[in-house]
Amino acid sequence: MPNKSTSARLAAFLEQNPDIEVFEVMLPDLSGGLRGKWVYRDKIHKVFDGKLKLPVSTLAFDVWGRDPEELVFDSGDGDGYCEADIDTLVRVPWADRPTGQVLLSLNEINGEPCGNDTRHLLKKLMARFDQLGLKPVLATEMEFSLFLGDDEAGCPTHSQSGDLGAGQTYGIELMEGMSELMHAIRDACDAQGLPIDTLIKEAAPSQYEINLYHNDNALKAADQGLMLKRVIRSVAKKFGYRATFMAKPFGDLAGNGMHMHCSLVNKDGSNAFNNGTDQGNELLQQAIAGCLDSMADVMLLLAPNLNSYRRFQRGSHAPLAPTWGYENRTVSVRVPTDALDAMRIEHRVAGADASCHLAVAAILAGMLHGIENTLQAPTPVVGNAYDQFPPSLPRYWADSLSIFSQSEFIERYFGHEMRHAFSVVKQQEMDEFDRQVTRLEYSVGL
Numbered sequence: 001m002p003n004k005s006t007s008a009r010l011a012a013f014l015e016q017n018p019d020i021e022v023f024e025v026m027l028p029d030l031s032g033g034l035r036g037k038w039v040y041r042d043k044i045h046k047v048f049d050g051k052l053k054l055p056v057s058t059l060a061f062d063v064w065g066r067d068p069e070e071l072v073f074d075s076g077d078g079d080g081y082c083e084a085d086i087d088t089l090v091r092v093p094w095a096d097r098p099t100g101q102v103l104l105s106l107n108e109i110n111g112e113p114c115g116n117d118t119r120h121l122l123k124k125l126m127a128r129f130d131q132l133g134l135k136p137v138l139a140t141e142m143e144f145s146l147f148l149g150d151d152e153a154g155c156p157t158h159s160q161s162g163d164l165g166a167g168q169t170y171g172i173e174l175m176e177g178m179s180e181l182m183h184a185i186r187d188a189c190d191a192q193g194l195p196i197d198t199l200i201k202e203a204a205p206s207q208y209e210i211n212l213y214h215n216d217n218a219l220k221a222a223d224q225g226l227m228l229k230r231v232i233r234s235v236a237k238k239f240g241y242r243a244t245f246m247a248k249p250f251g252d253l254a255g256n257g258m259h260m261h262c263s264l265v266n267k268d269g270s271n272a273f274n275n276g277t278d279q280g281n282e283l284l285q286q287a288i289a290g291c292l293d294s295m296a297d298v299m300l301l302l303a304p305n306l307n308s309y310r311r312f313q314r315g316s317h318a319p320l321a322p323t324w325g326y327e328n329r330t331v332s333v334r335v336p337t338d339a340l341d342a343m344r345i346e347h348r349v350a351g352a353d354a355s356c357h358l359a360v361a362a363i364l365a366g367m368l369h370g371i372e373n374t375l376q377a378p379t380p381v382v383g384n385a386y387d388q389f390p391p392s393l394p395r396y397w398a399d400s401l402s403i404f405s406q407s408e409f410i411e412r413y414f415g416h417e418m419r420h421a422f423s424v425v426k427q428q429e430m431d432e433f434d435r436q437v438t439r440l441e442y443s444v445g446l
Contacts, residue, residue: 006086010048013089014041019098020091023047025084027054027104028118028226030422031063031304032355036104047102048086053079059106059116060421063305064432068424080106080114088223093191094234103223115417118357122219125364125413132371134264134272136364137344138221139197139214142228143256143352145207145249146178146241156249159241160205167204167254174201178208181239185210188231194224203317204254214261218360225258225356247303247351248310255311255318256352261336262363263344273343278326280335280343288345289377290370291333291363292322295349298362299394300404300426302350306397306433311351319348320391325381332393335380349393365413401426 014020023044026036035058039047046052057067057077067077088103105119113120129136147156160167160174168174175182182199189196195213202209212228215221229245236243248255264272264287275281303309311318319332324345327337334346350359369375381388394400404410405423 006048009086010045010089013100014044017091017098017100020100021098022100024092024099024101025052025082025104026101027058027082027106028355028357029059029061030116030118030355030358030418030425031061032226032353032358033061033063033065034226034230035061035065044100047082047104048084050081050083052082052084052104054082054104054106056080056106056108056114056116059114059118060425062425062429062432064429066428068428070424071421078109080108081111083107085119085223087220088227090192093188094231094238103226115415116421118355118361119219119223121361121414121418122222122357122364125361125368126218128368129264129364133267134371135216135267136218136367137214137216137263137265138218138360138363139212139261140221140225140228140356140360141209141211141257141259141261142225142232142245143202143207143209143258144229144232145204145244145246145256146181146236147206147244147249148241156242156244158206167207168201169203171201175199181236181241182208184239185232185235188235189228192227192231194228194231202254204250207254207256214263216265218364222357222360225360229352229356245352247305247308247353251310254316257311257318257348258350258352258354258356258359260347260350260359260363261344262347262367263342264367271341271343274340276340278337278340283371284335284343284345285377286370286375287367288324288333288335288370289375290368290373291345291347291366292324292377293375294362294366294369294409295322295332296392296394296400296403297407297409298366298404299349300400300422301358301362302354303394303397303400304355304358304426305351305353306430308351308353309395309397309400312391312393312395314386314391317348320386320393320395321389322393323381323385323389324377325385328381328383328385330383330385331381361414365409368413369409397426397430401430 026034082104092099197211200209273284323331324333
């Protein structure tokens with residue numbers, strides 16, 4: 001049953017939005033997709049009363065929306081009860097008819113949180129930080145590409161004209177040319193309470209980046225990253241564009257990353273990494289050490305798809321080894337130069353195709369690992385990390401899956417159920433790709 005505050009907020013929302021006809025009630029799955037139902041206005045109270053059910057298997061669909069038979073049959077495909085988050089209740093400004101949306105988490109029939117629910121996973125990690133007297137503060141930088149459609153060969157068509165080898169990084173004139181769309185995206189973000197910081201023209205043709213303000217609630221930060229993706233896709237579609245967060249749309253051009261900034265604050269709200277110097281304190285070193293030590297274990301969460309691994313190329317600003325340094329964009333974990341009370345790490349591994357919730361969870365788990373085990377970070381890298389460290393992170397999808405499926409670290413911080421389910425989902429996707437024969441293969445085989 002919802003508490004009085006939730007009931008009052010729902011009533012106020014309905015009163016302020018008397019025209020809304022239908023609500024999209026949405027459950028994030030392990031692959032970063034949104035599953036759920038349309039619920040009409042007169043039934044939305046039942047959702048907040050906890051009376052909406054969905055199969056627990058809904059959490060473990062693959063990227064094509066298929067449930068792995070192994071997980072379904074082993075469990076009997078039973079239902080769970082949905083838990084609506086009133087903090088995510090907003091209008092859908094791009095919908096043709098008045099619509100609202102709300103995010104869900106899923107509980108087992110006995111009321112326990114589902115082990116595969118990514119929002120519940122984040123809550124558990126946040127609770128572990130709370131026990132240490134710490135709170136993570138996060139922000140995401142989301143890169144994406146805007147295309148006009150596909151050519152005759154099925155490849156995406158650029159929205160940016162001119163020399164396709166150069167994207168005019170930070171180009172103001174190109175931003176002006178896309179101003180109508182960019183303003184519409186910002187307006188939609190404002191309507192949904194998504195705190196946009198900056199909008200940027202990125203390195204590749206047709207590539208852009210939108211940054212969110214930091215949030216001292218890791219779950220909300222992940223929710224906002226997920227919803228930002230949806231805003232960008234939906235508004236772009238209204239303007240005749242197709243937005244993609246594919247990690248590497250073109251093999252010879254810059255890929256789409258999702259850099260994440262994370263600091264920790266104490267109970268009094270002060271930066272827990274700040275010791276009055278530009279170097280930061282021992283806690284910062286421990287957090288970095290944990291991220292580096294666990295990086296191979298979480299690679300499947302940060303690079304979850306076949307295409308994800310095309311992004312990791314030498315000299316591409318995508319890291320190839322678990323390295324760190326101060327104000328260095330050739331490493332995996334960068335400590336940006338900023339005001340001392342903004343001391344933080346920038347985790348640079350994840351692709352934009354990763355689940356926001358699982359990517360955030362991967363970083364938090366790594367930081368916890370370092371702090372709880374008082375790990376020591378190696379010497380920070382000065383200069384070009386590509387020249388100093390050979391590639392050592394998993395370079396191929398199958399390697400990441402193998403490491404993940406056997407990882408004690410993953411089981412310790414994410415649970416056996418999640419480790420097994422995500423492994424099964426990714427194996428199913430891998431099997432599907434293995435059955436496909438590409439045009440390139442035909443070109444040399446016929």
